[in-house]
Each structure stands twice: as C-alpha cells, then as structure tokens.
Amino acid sequence: xxxxxxxxxxxxxxxxxxxxxxxxxxxxxxxxxxxxxxxxxxxxxxxxxxxxxxxxxxxxxxxxxxxxxxxxxxxxxxxxxxxxxxxxxxxxxxxxxxxxxxxxxxxxxxxxxxxxxxxxxxxxxxxxxxxxxxxxxxxxxxxxxxxxxxxxxxxxxxxxxxxxxxxxxxxxxxxxxxxxxxxxxxxxxxxxxxxxxxxxxxx
Numbered sequence: 474x475x476x477x478x479x480x481x482x483x484x485x486x487x488x489x490x491x492x493x494x495x496x497x498x499x500x501x502x503x504x505x506x507x508x509x510x511x512x513x514x515x516x517x518x519x520x521x522x523x524x525x526x527x528x529x530x531x532x533x534x535x536x537x538x539x540x541x542x543x544x545x546x547x548x549x550x551x552x553x554x555x556x557x558x559x560x561x562x563x564x565x566x567x568x569x570x571x572x573x574x575x576x577x578x579x580x581x582x583x584x585x586x587x588x589x590x591x592x593x594x595x596x597x598x599x600x601x602x603x604x605x606x607x608x609x610x611x612x613x614x615x616x617x618x619x620x621x622x623x624x625x626x627x628x629x630x631x632x633x634x635x636x637x638x639x640x641x642x643x644x645x646x647x648x649x650x651x652x653x654x655x656x657x658x659x660x661x662x663x664x665x666x667x668x669x670x671x672x673x674x675x676x
Contacts, residue, residue: 476594477613482549485581488569495521495556505556506586513557520562527566533574537661540668541574547611551581553592553620554604559645560622561604567657568606571664597621608667617667623659626651 486494495517498504504517550572554561565582572580585592585603592601595618608616622630626648633644 475609475613475615476591477549477551477607477609479613481551481583481588481591482579482581482613485551485583488565488572488580488582491554491565491582492524495524498556505584516557516559520556520559523562524566527563531567531570531657533567533570534658534661537571537665538574540665541571541578544575544577544668547577547579548616549579549581549609549611549613551583551607551609552604553583553585553588553595553607555585558603559649560626563652564604564606564620564622564657564660567660568664571661595620606664608664617664617670619660619664619667622648623655623663625655625659 495505499514499518499521502514503509504513506513550568552561552565552568554565569580572578583591585601589601592603592605595605595607596602597605597620602621605618605620607618610616621627629647629651630644633639633647
C-alpha cells in the first residue's frame with residue numbers, strides 16, 4: 474500500500490510556488506530545512522540562478538515529448554527536494570518541462586525535511602538522498618521511483634566512494650561536468666523507461 478494520501482498532494486508545492494519560495498528565502502539570506510548554514514545558503518543562491526538558466530535553455534527530446542503527450546490516465550509526479558540540493562536544481566526544471574506537456578500530469582513538490590516519513594520510505598543506501606521522484610497513478614499507487622541522480626552520474630559518485638572518498642568537491646565537479654555533457658537526456662530516458670515498464674505490465 475502506498476504511503477501517499479491526498480493530503481500530501483494537497484499540501485505539496487507547484488513548481489511556480491517552489492521557485493517563488495526559493496527566491497523569497499534567498500532574498501532573506503535563508504534556505505529550506507532546519508539547517509540554516511552559510512554553506513547551504515550559498516548553494517541555494519547558486520541553485521536559484523542555475524534554475525533560472527535551465528528554465529530557459531533545457532530542451533526535451535522528441536521521443537520524450539511524444540511519449541508524455543500520449544499518456545491518457547492521470548498521474549502525480551512527486552518530487553522530494555530541498556532548495557540547497559545541487560542535483561535537484563539540475564533535474565527539477567527538466568522534470569517540470571516534462572510534466573507540463575500533459576494536463577493529466579501534476580507535479581507535486583515536497584520538502585524532504587518537512588516530510589521525513591516520506592523520504593524514509595525511499596532511502597538510498599540508507600541515506601535521505603535527494604532528489605527523489607515518485608511516479609504515482611490516479612489512485613496514488615506507485616508507478617516507479619527515480620533518483621537521486623541518473624545512472625551515469627551515480628556511477629561517478631559510487632566510484633569515488635569505492636576509492637575511499639577523498640575530496641568531495643572534486644567528485645561534485647566531475648558530476649557537474651557529466652551533467653553539462655549529458656544535457657538531461659539520461660533523466661528523460663530513465664523516467665520514460667519507468668513509465669514504459671508500467672504500461673507494459675498493465676497490458
């Protein structure tokens with residue numbers, strides 16, 4: 474049984490509400506979540522500018538557009554995030570563009586630290602890694618789960634961890650370079666693969 478109820482959907486933020494909240498917080502020198510550190514605020518300020526750019530420049534693949542537009546049954550796409558999360562800032566504008574293609578899809582944004590009972594159902598190697606995208610059908614039953622990052626980017630992180638860690642900033646820079654080269658194509662393919670698998674199972 475799904476942990477989600479209608480209340481989570483009703484209490485969620487739209488993309489526009491999330492972006493405006495982020496801008497308001499950045500103006501106040503704040504971020505989302507209980508940890509109001511200078512470092513997290515710096516990430517949030519950077520992410521706000523990054524999302525402004527991606528809103529204007531990211532493009533969807535033709536096959537993505539065709540598939541998303543073909544969806545006939547209502548869906549909820551629940552994105553768990555925080556303003557300071559760099560991976561979320563890269564992927565959320567793209568997810569929003571995908572959801573906006575079809576009026577049957579509603580993108581619902583939940584803050585991780587305001588909803589621990591949700592993120593604790595979707596841990597990554599025992600951690601509350603974000604972003605996490607949970608695809609739900611009209612009955613709030615799970616279609617699939619994506620995140621916290623595409624397979625190629627996750628591989629960079631896993632190899633860094635397997636090598637004993639080290640300078641985390643070097644690893645994060647390598648992931649950012651991968652994102653720039655990938656141009657959001659992997660996220661589109663992976664989300665479409667989840668939706669396709671559900672369709673095939675249903676037929």
